[in-house]
Amino acid sequence: MDGSGWEEVYYILKKDGYKVSIVQNPTISLADDVAVTKRVLATHDDPAILVGHSYGGAVITEAGNDPKVAGLVYIAAFALDNGESVSSLIKDPPPGAPVPPILPPVDGYLFLDKTKFPSSFAADVDAEKAAFMADSQVPWGAEALDGTISHAAWRAKPSWYLVATEDKMIPPPAQRFMAERAGSTVVEVAGSHAIYVSQPDAVAKLIKTAAEGVTEKAGS
């Protein structure tokens, strides 16, 4: 997914006075996406909260080592640990867990099956928008999927995690496991994997909690 789905979250946070940038991950390789994120961080003068959804969780886990990053927010995301990649984590799905409709790679790039996209990714998003999201997918590079974490930023920095309890892409138990392992402050919200689109208020609320949390810490 590209950054356009963050529009509503963006409006809420801007209204509350935050400076917000949306990183457009090329999703060709993890190293690339980390570099792109750091380039955006360099445009911010103040400490920043990094927010990652899905694969974006891998990106913020690595890019979060940047000294400007004060905290991490995971939204139904891969909060990986050192040496892990998204592919290493999803290769053995627990029995009975819904399997994401990832099509076989073409030229090293992955897409989600468009016909299954709405029900798997965005069951609580209106049908027209879900179709747009399916048809505007950014190809997902094998090197992004296989990119391993060198040093998980959540080991040193505070994190928050929103578990989407009706997620059919990343099973909620896997989300809870990663959140607990990262020592995140966890909230659970009923919603699909596309919860940042369907429930921007809940997502923005957690980001604000994180921003206030790190500010209090810095002040004490």
Place this chain on the structure above:
Amino acid sequence: MSEQEQKIFWATHFPPAADLFTKNAAGTAWKSKPSWYIVATNDRTVQPELQRFAAKRMRATTYEVDSSHVPMLSNPKLVIDVIRTAANA
């Protein structure tokens, strides 16, 4: 575009890679295929004169619209009409 739309556009835009502007296109599809062109007459990113030159050179069916660089946001109806015209040609 409204001020709010301009802000979201600014926040989400991709920085182009530096070599985007210095590399020559490898193949030129308009030399062998039909083309349509929307010239945005208030464009401050790509000069309208340069757009007219490119459109004329490729013998595109050309439309002019009073728009900034993003006519697909400011004048979506025209853009849809032109794409439909192209698809039906």
